[in-house]
Amino acid sequence: MKFLFVFLALLLSSAGLAVAQSPLRVLVRDERTKTALPGVTVAIPSLGLGAATDADGRATLPDVPAGPQQVQVGSIGYETRILTFTLPQAGDAPALVELEPSSLELQGVVVEATRTGSRIEDVPVRIEVLGPEELAEKSSMRPANIAMLLTEASGIQPQFTSANSGSVAFRIQGLDGRYTQLLRDGFPLYGGFSQGLSLVQIAPLDLRQVEIIKGASSALYGGDAIAGLVNLVSKAPTETPELNVLLNQTQKGGRDLTAFYTGRTGQLGLTLLATQNTQQARDVSGDDFTDLPQVQATTVNPRLFYYISDSTTLYAGLNATVETRAGGYRPALDNPATAGYTERNRSDRYSTQLRLDTHLGQKRVLTVKNSVSSFTRRIEAGSSYFAGRQLSTYSEASLLVPLGTHRAVLGGNVLTDDFRETAAVAAAGARDYQYQTYGLFAQDDWRVLENLTLQAGLRTDYQRPYGLFVLPRFSALYKAGEHVSLRAGGGFGYKAPTIFSSATEQQAYVNVQPLDVQGLRAETSRGLNADVTLRGRLDELNISLNQAVFYTRLDHTLIPDAAQLATGITEFRNAASPVTARGLETNLRLGVEGLQFFTAYTFTDTKQTYDQSQPAQLPFVSRHRLVLTTVYEQEKSFRLGLEGTYNGPQYLGEGTRQGRGFWLLGVLGEKIFAPHFSVVLNVENFLDVRQTRFEPVVLGTPAAPTFRPLYAPLDGIVGNMALKITL
Known part of the structure; x- marks a missing residue:
């Protein structure tokens, strides 16, 4: 017992x-x-x-x-x-x-553009991430689009492309905007015809972060990524529902109403962005032509998430943007009976996104995604008319396979791009094209040693009608200690020719001839990048210094034929010799308690060798560019920011004429009155720098004007007040 x-x-x-x-x-x-x-x-x-x-x-x-x-x-x-x-x-x-993020917020950030889902400090590729605070600040300044966000990013130069539509392109490493691929959550939605207005039609309120890779990235995502890529990463549903509302008014007739909702209940999650943006036409310079176009834009972007299980997530999204823009001779714009030049744009952008992520065990992840995008635009520029529709699709399947010290990604994709002009224009010589691209890609991040990671990638694309492209890519990351890391890499790229570029956008596609597909070759590139990063802490001061150098060689560049250009006709051909872009970029970030300071200097030397009658320096590229940002913040109380950018003189493509160097300075203050309520006061360009103060932009008569190339803003000083509400 x-x-x-x-x-x-x-x-x-x-x-x-x-x-x-x-x-x-x-x-x-x-x-x-x-x-x-x-x-x-x-x-x-x-x-x-x-x-x-x-x-x-x-x-x-x-x-x-x-x-x-x-x-x-x-x-x-x-x-x-x-x-x-x-x-x-x-x-x-x-x-x-x-x-709570620490002072050096870029550490620990998980990036998506490289496909491996790694933290930024472990990726061999140099990636810059614009995080939540920068996005919140810029959405208070320009709620309607991300143009301001990229304007003040290091190493990226804005190029104003139209005095009448307010469109803007961005140059990475001195190369035209058509060589930068713009992604939304890994989907290429803004290429070709739809690229012209993309940056001024993307609202930032629903973005979690923006990832920027500079240098050849075609091995990751295919064509269009010769200069680099920008990946816009959206916010995901949160367990606690949240509604953000932003009301904004400028002193020059701009008004924005933006709302974003996120929430999750059980297996279902939802994010919803809705925006309404208006801008009154304004003649700032007093020459009777608009410096700010009239704009009416509406965007709706719902995304529905279905969490099938702990290991499988499916989401479907829809983006719809309808916009009208009008500019030109103010009297004719206000009264159609008055004679004078006007430019009117109507664009309709619709895109769908479908993505499935499922964990297969042993940390393997299968991702399948598809998007369909339709972009229609009509341009009436004086007596000229251009209209067309671009229908594109993107389908991809990839498998992430972590295996010991390796993180490999294998996959394939199919991309179609179909552009059609309207029947009325087609009779005069349509500039239609129909492209299909079939790609296979593989990438491996190999952690050879605790402090050494190598990345090798290879993409093979068959592009119809331009043929087969094999695109290798290699990068290495070496951590020389706790505070020092070095990266170096390079890769190949290509781009299928189209008529859509910053230059043809400036002329509203007037007198642009169809491409001779049989006689043209795709543009190809080779590029190298290297950088060193120093991070440390001196008492209470956090310090981060990055020094980068870059080189890109672009062959078979698509350029207008000089003989035809002299007669007013733009007909493209391949350049007989290359374009080169080289330079260096220095970034310094300091942080102590609530004070953050950031400065970036970029030297860019881009040269052409195919036209000895013109200066070797490529037009619309500032050799010297400086960005300065200082932000002081008392958490949950207020924020004060000072920002400045210097753009050096740039060659304008008209003989040896150069534009002037100029500073753009701005100040922003935000007062948080309660956990759910804050007010923002912002003044941009308070020195009132305008190109029209340097020289007349509009020449000729109101009925038949000509426009000088743009290199500086036209709107001058702009102040705005924003009300932010979080529920």
């Missing part, structure tokens, strides 16, 4: 211990953006237990003893938190933990 009682006591004790142990479930988010954080360490040091959060920011520690437990939650780039949880937890819902 004695042994029986001992056995029963041990059995009950074991049962009690089993009951006393339960799992700890945690969901980790960024405190500011409310987005899930993968790769965060969740540990109970006293028990030797630990786990890392998955792609949805969730981690589970099994078999934790009952009672209070001290849990440590931390990640590079975020302040570590030590919390006490009492187990067992009530219900199955995970405990919510929000981490």
Whole structure:
């Protein structure tokens, strides 16, 4: 009997211990953006237990003893938190933990543009990330589009392409905007015909971050990425529903109403962006021609998420933007009966996105995605008329395979691009094209040593009608210590010819001839990039310094035939010799408590060798560009920012004439009155720099004007007041 009682006591004790142990479930988010954080360490040091959060920011520690437990939650780039949880937890819902970004916020950021889902400090490719704070600031300044966001980014130069439509393009490493690929969550939605107005039609309020890769990136995403790529990453649904509303008014007749909702209930999640933007036509210079066009734009972007299981997520999205723009001779714009030149744009942009992510075990992830995009635009420029529709599709399947020290991505994609002019114009010689691209790609990030990572990639595209392209890419990351890292890499690129560029946008496609597909070759490139980054801390001062150099050689460049151009006709041909772009970029970031300082200097030397009668320097490229930004913030109280950019003189493509160098200075203040309410006051270009103060932009008569090339803004000083509400 004695042994029986001992056995029963041990059995009950074991049962009690089993009951006393339960799992700890945690969901980790960024405190500011409310987005899930993968790769965060969740540990109970006293028990030797630990786990890392998955792609949805969730981690589970099994078999934790009952009672209070001290849990440590931390990640590079975020302040570590030590919390006490009492187990067992009530219900199955995970405990919510929000981490505050540390001063060097770019550390710990997970980037998507390289396809591997790695943290930015572990990626061999040099990537710049514009994070939540920069996006919030720029959305307060220009809620209607991301043009201001990229204008003040380092190494990116804006190019104003139309005095009448207000369109703007961006040059990376001195190359034309058509060589930069613009992505939305990895979908190429803004190429070809739809590229002309894309940057001034994308609202930033629903963006989580913007990723910029400079240099040849065609091996990652195919053509159009010769100079680099910009990936816009959208916000995902959050466990706690949230509604952001932004109301904005400028003193020059601009008005914006923007709202963004995010939330998740059970297996369903939703994000919804809705914007209404208007701008009154304004003649700032007093020459009777508009310097700010009349704009009416509406955008709706819903995305529905279905969390099929913990390992599988499906989402479907729709983007619809309808916009009208009008500019030109003000009296004719106000009264159609008055004679005078006007330019009127009507554009309709519709795109769908469908994406499935499923974890197959052993950290393998299968991603399947598809998009369909329709872009229609009609341009009436004086007596000329241009209209067409671009229908494009993109389908891709890829598999992420982590294996030991390797993170490999394999996949394939099909892209179609079909442009058709209207029947009325087609009779005079349509500039239609129909392209199909079939691609296979592979990429491997190999962590050779603890401090050495190599990345090798290869893409093979068959592009109809321009043939086969093999695009290798190689990068290396070496961490020379805790505070020093070096990157170097290079790759090949290509672009199929189209008539759509910054130059043809400036002339509203008037007298632009169809391409001779049989007689043209695709543009190809080879590029090299290298940089060194120093990070450290001196007492309370955080320091980050990055020095980069770059070189790109562009062959078979698509250029207008000089003989035809002299007669007013633009007919494209391949250049007989290359274009080269080389330079250096220096970025310095300092942070202490609530004060942040950033400066970036870029030297760009772009040259052509095919036309000895013109200067070697390419037009519309400033050799010297400087960006200065200072922000002081008292958390949950106020923010004050000062920004300045210097654009050096640039050759304008008219003999040896150069535009003047100029400074653009701005100041922004934001006062937070309550957790859900803040007011922003902003003044851009308070020196009132305008090209029309340097020289007349409009020449000729109101009925038959000619326009000088643009290199500086026309709108001058612009002040705005924004009201931000978070519910």
